[in-house]
Amino acid sequence: MKRLLISFENVRVGKKLALGFGLVLLLSVAVAVCGIKNLNDISVRAEKISQLKAITDQFALARDARMQYVKTHDEKFIAANEESLKQVDGKIASLQTYPWRGEQLQMLQTLPGAMQGYREKRAETVSETRKRESIVGALVLTREEADVTRLAQSYTQDPATVGTANALNEISKHLTGVAVRVKLLELQNTEEAQQALVGFIAESIQLMDAIKPQLSAADVNALTEVERSVTGKQESAQAYLASYLAEEQATKELAKSGAVLTTASSSLFQEELKATHSDINQAILWMSLITVAAILLSMATAFIITRQITTPLSATLRVAQQIARGDLRADLHTSRRDELGELMQAVGEMNDDLRRIIGDIRSGVSQVSHASAEIAAGNNDLS
Known part of the structure; x- marks a missing residue:
C-alpha cells in the first residue's frame, strides 16, 4: 500500500485529477449499468407476467364459450371458443421467445400439447353433441x-x-x-x-x-x-x-388438458411474480451498495489527492516565508517527480543558491574588511 501511495505521488497532477474524476465517473456508470440491467430484467418479467395473465383470461373466455355451447348448442360459441384458443396460442408462442430456467421451460413446453389435446377432445364433444341432436x-x-x-x-x-x-x-x-x-x-x-x-x-x-x-x-x-x-x-x-x-368421457379428458394448461400458466405466473419482487429487492440492494461504495471511494480519492497536493504546497510555502524573512536555514528536498516535487526542488535549490550567494558575499566582505585594515595600517606606517 505504501509503495502504491509513493507511486501515486510521482504521477503528474493532471493525471491524478483525471484518475480521480475517472474513478467517480466509472462508479457512476456502474450504478447506471446495474440499474439498467435490473430494470431490463424486471421489464422482461413484467412482460412474461402480462402474457401469462392473458393466457389465463383468454382460456377462461374459451371455457365460458364452450359451456354456452353445451347449454345452447349454438355453433357461434364454438367459433368464439376457437378464437380465444387462438389468442392463447399466440401468447404461448410469444412466451417461448423469452429466456426461462430449465424446469420453467419444461412446464412451458407442455402448453402446446395441452392445447392440442383440448382441441381434439373439444371436437369429440361437439361431434357427439351433433350426433345426439341428430338422434333427437x-x-x-x-x-x-x-x-x-x-x-x-x-x-x-x-x-x-x-x-x-x-x-x-x-x-x-x-x-x-x-x-x-x-x-x-x-x-x-x-x-x-x-x-x-x-x-x-x-x-x-x-x-x-x-x-x-x-x-x-x-x-x-x-x-x-x-x-x-x-x-x-x-x-x-x-x-x-x-x-x-x-x-x-371426452369432456373429462378435455378438462384434464385444460387443467394442465391453467396449472402450468398459474405456476409460471406465480414464479415470475415472485422473481419480479426478488429482482426489485436485488436491484435496490446492489444499487445501494454500489452507491455507498462510490461515495466512500470518491471521498477517499478526494482526500488522497487533496493531501498529496496541499502537503507539498504547505511545505514549500513555509520555506518561501522563511526566505522572505531572511531565514535561509531551511532545507527543502523531495523525491517526488510530479509538478509539486519540481516546485519543491526549485524552491530548495533557490534557497541553497541564496545561502551560497550570501555566504560568498560575507566572505568577500570579510576579505575587503581585512584588506582595508591592512591598507589603513600601511597608511599609518607611512605617516
Whole structure:
C-alpha cells in the first residue's frame, strides 16, 4: 500500500485529477449499468407476467364459450371458443421467445400439447353433441302421429268400429308421449330415462301389432309403414345414451388438458411474480451498495489527492516565508517527480543558491574588511 501511495505521488497532477474524476465517473456508470440491467430484467418479467395473465383470461373466455355451447348448442360459441384458443396460442408462442430456467421451460413446453389435446377432445364433444341432436331430430314422430290420427278418424264414423278408433287414438297418445320422454332423456341423460323411452316406443309397437287384425288391408299396410318408422327410431333412441357417455368421457379428458394448461400458466405466473419482487429487492440492494461504495471511494480519492497536493504546497510555502524573512536555514528536498516535487526542488535549490550567494558575499566582505585594515595600517606606517 505504501509503495502504491509513493507511486501515486510521482504521477503528474493532471493525471491524478483525471484518475480521480475517472474513478467517480466509472462508479457512476456502474450504478447506471446495474440499474439498467435490473430494470431490463424486471421489464422482461413484467412482460412474461402480462402474457401469462392473458393466457389465463383468454382460456377462461374459451371455457365460458364452450359451456354456452353445451347449454345452447349454438355453433357461434364454438367459433368464439376457437378464437380465444387462438389468442392463447399466440401468447404461448410469444412466451417461448423469452429466456426461462430449465424446469420453467419444461412446464412451458407442455402448453402446446395441452392445447392440442383440448382441441381434439373439444371436437369429440361437439361431434357427439351433433350426433345426439341428430338422434333427437330422428325421434320426432309428428308425421307418424298424424298418420295414426287419420286412421282413427276413419273408424269413428261407424259405431261398430268405435273401439278400433279408440285403440288407434291410444296409439297416437303413446306416440305423443314419446316426445315427452325424449325431453326427459335430454334433461336426465341416464340409462333409466333411455330405457323408459325405448320401453314406451316398444309399447307403441305392441299396440300397433295388436290392432292390426281389426283393420282393413289398406290400413294395415299404412300402420305397418308407421310401425317400421317407429322401430327405426327405437334403434336411434338406444344410441343416444352411448353418445352422451362418449361426450362425457371426452369432456373429462378435455378438462384434464385444460387443467394442465391453467396449472402450468398459474405456476409460471406465480414464479415470475415472485422473481419480479426478488429482482426489485436485488436491484435496490446492489444499487445501494454500489452507491455507498462510490461515495466512500470518491471521498477517499478526494482526500488522497487533496493531501498529496496541499502537503507539498504547505511545505514549500513555509520555506518561501522563511526566505522572505531572511531565514535561509531551511532545507527543502523531495523525491517526488510530479509538478509539486519540481516546485519543491526549485524552491530548495533557490534557497541553497541564496545561502551560497550570501555566504560568498560575507566572505568577500570579510576579505575587503581585512584588506582595508591592512591598507589603513600601511597608511599609518607611512605617516
